[in-house]
Amino acid sequence: RITAVMVIYSVWVVNKAGSLIYHSDHTLSDSTAGEMEKLYATHPIDLVFKPEGDRLLVQYGDKERNGMVLVGINDNAVVGRILSKTGQPALDFLSEPRNFPVRLRFARPRLTTNDRIMLGSMFHSLYAIATRLSPVSRSSGIEVLEAENFKMHCFQTLTGLKFLVLTSLRHTGCDSLLRKLYEIYSDYALKNPFYSLDMPIRCELFDEHLKKAVDQSEKASAYAVNQSIA
Numbered sequence: 001r002i003t004a005v006m007v008i009y010s011v012w013v014v015n016k017a018g019s020l021i022y023h024s025d026h027t028l029s030d031s032t033a034g035e036m037e038k039l040y041a042t043h044p045i046d047l048v049f050k051p052e053g054d055r056l057l058v059q060y061g062d063k064e065r066n067g068m069v070l071v072g073i074n075d076n077a078v079v080g081r082i083l084s085k086t087g088q089p090a091l092d093f094l095s096e097p098r099n100f101p102v103r104l105r106f107a108r109p110r111l112t113t114n115d116r117i118m119l120g121s122m123f124h125s126l127y128a129i130a131t132r133l134s135p136v137s138r139s140s141g142i143e144v145l146e147a148e149n150f151k152m153h154c155f156q157t158l159t160g161l162k163f164l165v166l167t168s169l170r171h172t173g174c175d176s177l178l179r180k181l182y183e184i185y186s187d188y189a190l191k192n193p194f195y196s197l198d199m200p201i202r203c204e205l206f207d208e209h210l211k212k213a214v215d216q217s218e219k220a221s222a223y224a225v226n227q228s229i230a
Helices: 090-094 113-133 174-190 204-229
Strands: 008-014 020-025 036-040 048-052 055-060 069-073 076-079 102-107 144-146 151-156 162-167
Touching: 008 113, 008 174, 008 204, 020 113, 020 204, 069 090, 113 151, 113 162, 151 174, 162 174, 174 204
Parallel strands: none
Antiparallel strands: 008 020, 008 162, 036 102, 048 055, 055 069, 069 076, 069 102, 144 151, 151 162
């Protein structure tokens, strides 16, 4: 029997001004989760790395790994751009033919707080552009964006608050999840006497109920898809 894996990667909340007021990752907490490993037998390898900040990103050469970060060479972790055990720059190690074959490990780059703030603001602008471009009046804006490996679902409230959920491609039931998140926001953020409207949400009860709703949505989606393909 085939088992489908449904994943909710993250939840974002963007206020009516385009500022990110909440973000939560729901990928596995294990630091090795989402890593990919590949053996490269000969020098040179067919990858081009781009130094960005303190990390090495795959710029091009392998579609499956483009945009990923180099995190390990053989049994040696890459910290920033340096091999942790030897202190040698990772690119210098890979430039030496005598070091091959090598096993390289890659991982999805982690977004910084500034990255998330910028992306939240960019989506707010894209949503407004989509509404203006619509050939019909009263467009609902962007509700779903589908990429090669994930979907982004959006629900905008009447007050302009946007709830975004990033999921795997086959995840179902996101409409109900988004509305459930709005209910949780209303019950545990708006009714919190210490919360100010449109400000960052820092509420333990909001976190707990949001995580519970996400977990339930993942299980319900996996069950529905597995039933359809059984």
